[in-house]
Amino acid sequence: MDALDAIFSRRSTGRLTEPAPGGDDLQQILEAAAAAPDHGELRPFRFVLLTGVAKDAFGQVLAGAYLARCEAVGASPTPGQLTKERTRLGRAPLVLVVGAVHSDDEVIPWVEQQAAAQAAAENALIAATALGYGSMWRTGDPAYDQQVKGALGFGPHDAVVGFLYLGTVNEGGAKPPRRPDLDGLVTWWEPPA
Numbered sequence: 190m191d192a193l194d195a196i197f198s199r200r201s202t203g204r205l206t207e208p209a210p211g212g213d214d215l216q217q218i219l220e221a222a223a224a225a226p227d228h229g230e231l232r233p234f235r236f237v238l239l240t241g242v243a244k245d246a247f248g249q250v251l252a253g254a255y256l257a258r259c260e261a262v263g264a265s266p267t268p269g270q271l272t273k274e275r276t277r278l279g280r281a282p283l284v285l286v287v288g289a290v291h292s293d294d295e296v297i298p299w300v301e302q303q304a305a306a307q308a309a310a311e312n313a314l315i316a317a318t319a320l321g322y323g324s325m326w327r328t329g330d331p332a333y334d335q336q337v338k339g340a341l342g343f344g345p346h347d348a349v350v351g352f353l354y355l356g357t358v359n360e361g362g363a364k365p366p367r368r369p370d371l372d373g374l375v376t377w378w379e380p381p382a
C-alpha cells in the first residue's frame with residue numbers, strides 16, 4: 190500500500206482482535222513512529238507497549254487512578270466507570286502508549302516536543318494501516334493523570350499524547366477509505382490590496 194492509500198484508508202476501529210502486530214511488523218511501526226519530524230532532534234517520543242497480562246494488570250492502575258481522581262474532587266466513583274477503567278485496554282490486543290519526555294531545551298519549546306510525539310503517533314497509525322492492521326488513537330482522562338503517567342514511566346512534566354489501540358479489524362468490520370471534504374478548510378493567502 191502506498192503512503193496516500195494508507196493515509197486515506199486509516200480509520201478508527203473501536204474494538205480490535207488478534208493478531209496484533211508483532212515481530213517485523215511491530216518493528217516497522219515503531220521505526221515509522223520514530224521517523225517523525227522532530228525539531229532539534231531531541232527524540233522526545235517514547236513508546237510503551239502493553240499486551241496480555243500486562244494490559245490486565247494496567248487495568249488495575251487505571252481503576253486506581255480513577256478512584257483517586259474521584260476522591261480528589263469529592264465525587265463518588267460509579268461501578269460502571271470503575272469497570273470501564275479496568276477493562277479499557279481490552280479493546281485491542283496491543284496498546285502502544287506514545288509519550289513525550291519534557292526537555293528544558295532553550296530553543297525547542299515544549300509544545301513542539303509534544304508535536305513531535307503526536308507526529309510519531311500518527312506515523313505509527315499510518316504504518317499499522319499500511320501493514321493491514323486496525324487502529325484507534327485514544328486519550329481520555331487517563332492520558333492526563335499523573336498516577337497513570339507515573340506507572341508508565343513518565344515524569345510529572347512529561348506528556349502521554351495517546352493510547353494507540355492496535356490489532357486486526359473483524360471480518361466485515363472494515364470502514365471504507367475516504368477523501369475528506371476540504372470545504373472551508375483551505376485558503377490561498379494573498380497580500381492585502
Ligand SMILES: Cc1cc2nc3c(=O)[nH]c(=O)nc-3n(C[C@H](O)[C@H](O)[C@H](O)COP(=O)(O)O)c2cc1C
Pocket residue numbers: 199200201202325326327328329350351
Ligand atoms: C489526540 C487524540 C485523542 C483522541 N482520543 C479519543 C478518545 O479518547 N476516544 C475516542 O473515541 N476518540 C478519540 N480520538 C478520535 C479517534 O481517534 C478518531 O480519530 C475519530 O473517532 C474519527 O475516526 P477516524 O479516525 O476513523 O476518522 C482521538 C483523536 C486524537 C487525535
